[in-house]
Amino acid sequence: MTKDDCKKLVTEIIADIAPDEDMTNLKPDVRLRDQLQLDSMDFLDIVMELRKRHGIEVPEADYIQLASLDSCAEYLTPKFNAIEGKR
Amino acid sequence: MARQNSLARCLDRVWDHLHHFMKQSRIVITGLGLTAPNGNTLAEYRQNLLTGVSGVELIEVRYMGAQPAGVCHFDPLKHQKKKDVRIGTRAGSISIYCAREALADSGLSWDGFDKSRAGIYLGITEHGNVETENEIYNVSLFKHDTKFWSHHHNPRTVANNPAGEVSLNLGITGPAYTLGAACAAGNLGLIHAAQMLRLGEVDVAFAGGVSESIGTFGIFAAFKSQGALASHPDPTKASRPFDRKRNGIVVSEGGCIYTMERLEDAVARGAKIYGEIGGYCVNSDATDYVLPNAVRQAECIRRAIAHAGLTPGDIDIVNTHATATPQGDIQECQAIREVFTGCAGVNVNNTKSFIGHAMGAAGALELAGNLPSFNDLTVHPTINVDDLDPQCELPGLVLNQPRLAKRVDAILNNSFGMLGINSALVIVRHRA
Numbered sequence: 001m002t003k004d005d006c007k008k009l010v011t012e013i014i015a016d017i018a019p020d021e022d023m024t025n026l027k028p029d030v031r032l033r034d035q036l037q038l039d040s041m042d043f044l045d046i047v048m049e050l051r052k053r054h055g056i057e058v059p060e061a062d063y064i065q066l067a068s069l070d071s072c073a074e075y076l077t078p079k080f081n082a083i084e085g086k087r
Numbered sequence: 088m089a090r091q092n093s094l095a096r097c098l099d100r101v102w103d104h105l106h107h108f109m110k111q112s113r114i115v116i117t118g119l120g121l122t123a124p125n126g127n128t129l130a131e132y133r134q135n136l137l138t139g140v141s142g143v144e145l146i147e148v149r150y151m152g153a154q155p156a157g158v159c160h161f162d163p164l165k166h167q168k169k170k171d172v173r174i175g176t177r178a179g180s181i182s183i184y185c186a187r188e189a190l191a192d193s194g195l196s197w198d199g200f201d202k203s204r205a206g207i208y209l210g211i212t213e214h215g216n217v218e219t220e221n222e223i224y225n226v227s228l229f230k231h232d233t234k235f236w237s238h239h240h241n242p243r244t245v246a247n248n249p250a251g252e253v254s255l256n257l258g259i260t261g262p263a264y265t266l267g268a269a270c271a272a273g274n275l276g277l278i279h280a281a282q283m284l285r286l287g288e289v290d291v292a293f294a295g296g297v298s299e300s301i302g303t304f305g306i307f308a309a310f311k312s313q314g315a316l317a318s319h320p321d322p323t324k325a326s327r328p329f330d331r332k333r334n335g336i337v338v339s340e341g342g343c344i345y346t347m348e349r350l351e352d353a354v355a356r357g358a359k360i361y362g363e364i365g366g367y368c369v370n371s372d373a374t375d376y377v378l379p380n381a382v383r384q385a386e387c388i389r390r391a392i393a394h395a396g397l398t399p400g401d402i403d404i405v406n407t408h409a410t411a412t413p414q415g416d417i418q419e420c421q422a423i424r425e426v427f428t429g430c431a432g433v434n435v436n437n438t439k440s441f442i443g444h445a446m447g448a449a450g451a452l453e454l455a456g457n458l459p460s461f462n463d464l465t466v467h468p469t470i471n472v473d474d475l476d477p478q479c480e481l482p483g484l485v486l487n488q489p490r491l492a493k494r495v496d497a498i499l500n501n502s503f504g505m506l507g508i509n510s511a512l513v514i515v516r517h518r519a
Contacts, residue, residue, distance in 0.1 A: 017173075019173065020170050037170075041239075044238050048235070048237065051234070
């Protein structure tokens with residue numbers, strides 16, 4: 001999986017978590033919270049959906065890694081690839 | 088000693104004033120919002136009640152397959168964002184829709200209204216079963232690992248959820264809570280609101296009842312195990328109170344919320360008035376978990392009528408609670424027969440025959456279906472009675488076709504529930 005693939009999957013999850021938001025022009029290097037109406041409960045939902053849909057665990061200490069799409073891709077892509085490697 | 092006497096006199100005066108205030112405050116209904124299986128506005132709902140249109144259809148119930156149920160088809164996005172629908176509950180969406188529609192209907196000037204002086208009082212039969220079943224089903228897909236259990240579970244399942252979601256949506260900072268009273272709950276919402284308005288706790292109340300019960304298989308399964316779940320090849324004929332072939336309850340969702348105010352406030356702002364709270368009674372059977380008690384029901388009805396300062400002969404419409412269970416309908420008919428013997432003018436009907444049993448919403452929705460009778464003097468019928476059970480035969484029963492009444496000045500609304508809770512509410516025509 002590439003980082004762009006990872007960003008696409010994360011964007012799909014966010015679109016479901018925040019269905020009223022316009023996702024078309026998300027800037028990957030800007031904090032998601034600064035572009036979208038997301039609160040701490042929404043980030044818990046993102047963590048839950050990563051767990052449910054992709055079997056990925058994000059420990060609480062690492063929540064900060066989900067700040068932007070770029071940081072998500074940086075942090076999650078190896079996890080996606082590790083899981084794919086196990087399959 | 089002199090100081091004590093002075094204090095006592097002062098307290099007496101306060102008590103007299105309070106007592107006078109509580110007795111004299113007349114409470115009126117000034118707005119109404121509803122969603123029923125056969126209508127999302129009062130006009131649509133009433134039209135369908137007068138033309139025999141049922142709202143019962145077949146739905147897939149988890150683990151049970153197709154079952155007849157009353158489903159509402161309002162648009163939650165009319166008053167909510169998609170995210171709020173996702174996070175909240177179906178009962179919350181129903182409540183918000185009804186409250187917003189009631190507010191618009193009331194003509195209250197909301198922007199300038201002190202939101203701390205508004206209260207929300209919603210009757211519920213149950214709340215939380217739907218969300219709990221959904222989460223259990225969800226974790227069952229993950230080997231029952233509870234780390235897949237949603238953090239939304241608690242705010243979704245707290246008993247005050249439906250009222251709380253309305254407070255969030257409308258920015259109401261006054262009291263907002265639900266009243267758990269089984270299937271008597273819809274009436275309880277209005278009764279409690281009248282009491283709070285009389286106490287001066289709030290200036291406007293959003294009151295009624297809600298139900299999301301078609302989302303929980305547990306309610307269907309429990310009625311089935313009890314031998315009290317309706318079945319019929321044609322779902323629109325499944326809910327058939329008083330008919331010899333009735334075989335149980337059609338579970339429904341729905342909601343109905345009224346805006347209620349003290350009469351002087353409503354008159355001062357030139358509000359339209361649907362009707363006035365005449366009287367009410369809530370009592371308990373104290374005899375059984377499930378089985379109704381006709382003696383206590385009759386007592387409840389008599390006390391409500393007396394509380395309104397009326398006699399049984401003054402009641403023009405009796406809207407029955409009858410849910411189409413074999414025994415329950417007979418018990419209620421016994422109670423009505425006992426109270427209304429010799430009252431030639433009374434009309435008796437049933438709304439569940441159209442919409443099924445909307446549980447916590449039932450009392451409030453069924454009242455709404457009858458309020459327009461003050462204006463058109465027409466009593467909606469009880470449908471699906473092909474073969475009247477002789478044990479349910481009552482003088483004045485309005486069967487299958489609407490009836491023009493000579494007079495509609497007082498409506499009695501019955502709602503009874505499990506654990507033996509009974510509620511009877513009398514609404515009277517408003518006269519200045």
